Amino acid sequence: MSPLLDVRNLRVAFATDGGPVTAVHDVSFTVQPGEVLAIVGESGSGKSVSLLSVLGLVDRRRTVVEGQATFRGEPILNLSERVLRRIRGREIALISQDPMTALTPVHRIGDQIAEQIRAHERVSRQAARDRAVSLLRDVNIPMPERAVDRYPHELSGGMRQRAVIAMALSCNPALLVADEPTTALDTTVQAQVLDMLRRLSAQHDSSVVLITHDMGVVAEMATRVAVMYAGRIVETGTVAELFDDPWHPYTWGLLDSIPPLTGARPRRLPSIAGMPPPPGRTEPGCPFAPRCRAAMPVCYLPPPEQVAGGHRALCVLDAPARAALRPPRVAA
């Protein structure tokens, strides 16, 4: 099966007052049809920039994007704005953390969804409006016939995010890029929105790239995961591989530092010492080495890749070394 989205050796650099700063280093990933790929990382890890630069949504005057990216086998990197516009919205839709980046406050919700539909398809005003109503119903907005005539400020945050999802799905996109879609929502509302996102992306047969910092959201939504740190994918694998047998010490740290909701409460949470390196770091070695509890002198050289099937980690630790450092957890 050929991948829907295939990104290879992506490098993104921004021009800053202090010279160019590389935010994404040699990132490669694929998105298969129908799968949910989660890209997880902390702020500044490059997870959003990787995707936004592939979609041409970065400031071209200040950004250098290098590498290859194909969508349905066609190159999409550095395409003209005109060509990209035909793909974005129709074939690839974006949901961002703040729904107000996608909604204008001065038009009614229904008109905004209808406009999106009519920008990509030749349908009548009435047909577009009817579709907007049915999309709002699909995302569980109560009384969709009335909600279409509401302005964004008349809806709650959760309802706005639903409206944005409705808009994103309006043209049956093959790929949905969701950048922290539920981070601004309350827990009970997040559960509703994630549930709906999972149901609708399956129904529309859309692949999803889910960008998040929340390992819980990853476990519930994704089929595969890529963990980013300091602009690199440091580990990638299926959800089961990553959660049951993580390879990279950074992934260990991410998983271990989440306070558990059940079982014994540790007196102290295992935490990762220090903080992520500043962007623009140029040392060749593993970017996590200064914080890594397993660091050794060789880590200051470029790390090798450990590979077993689809499970990969950018780390010098091989299976025996890992087992010695982090014994596999006994299932609770």
Next chain:
Amino acid sequence: MTATPLIEARALTREFVLRRSWLPGSGQVLRAVDRVDLAVHKGETLGLVGESGSGKSTLGRCLTRLIETTDGSVVFDGQDVTRLRARGLRPFRRSVQMIFQDPSSSLNPRRRVGDILSEPLAVHGIRPAREVPGRLRELMDLVGLPAAALDRFPHEFSGGQRQRIGIARALAMEPRLIVADEPVSALDVSVQAQVVNLFADLRERLSLTYLFIAHDLGVVRQVSTRVAIMYLGSVMETGETDTVFDSPAHPYTEALLSAIPVPVADPAARRRRILLKGEIPNAANPPKGCKFVTRCPYAQDVCRAQRPELRPLTDGRLVACHFPRAALFASGAVLA
């Protein structure tokens, strides 16, 4: 728990009048905190949990006297401080310190860390001038920052370090109670764990008492000895942390816990998800009867007619529900 609580809310109510304008809904009275009774005892950490609009932050601000209380009272160490003014309030101001979510907006960007920390020492005359430099270094050490940090400006620090500075500023007053409002929610997980540990260490070293306000239940479980769950201005359930998390009695607590995405690959290892209907109702127009009734999967007629009061179960916790979930109820063990 017969000792005098360190701080106590007694039937505390805070109302806001929505700004009068031509917009519908203006001039309405929004009761953000609705006759809340809540006590924090010496040495404990009370985790105050709720979603947006639950009134948890407003309650925290009333308790610290950052905003006025509409009705009811704040009692600190046995003394009613609700109506105290200026000079009378000073000892309270010193004893109760607050830590905010966004450390960068609560630290003056033009002043060096050392100046930020020494000002309250001078204002309250806590230390003679000659002891101040030593005290500042001690504070840096307590929060895990190098003494060199004193000569730098807030913007030179990362989010986690800035929150440490915010904590140091609170500690400078040698407070008895720290009210922390979402102190780690702006931080990345790996840094969040460091700050959560710092809170625990400081409580032990300085025998502090915390009111820890947060929406993240995992963090609250980690730091709290007791928890209170708020919804639309009311406490729905309060009790020992393990009791509440292991067997939630209020349907809202149960749904809230079930809604948290769990970082495990095996779906069988998760709680049964209870998807609530709808969203949190408008606080200016809460449902009649139980405030949770519009979203409660177990609502009965009585829930729509009559608002349940907080009442004790045999395990010591309090629940505001006609039909609490915990097995205790099934065994007829409810006291009321």
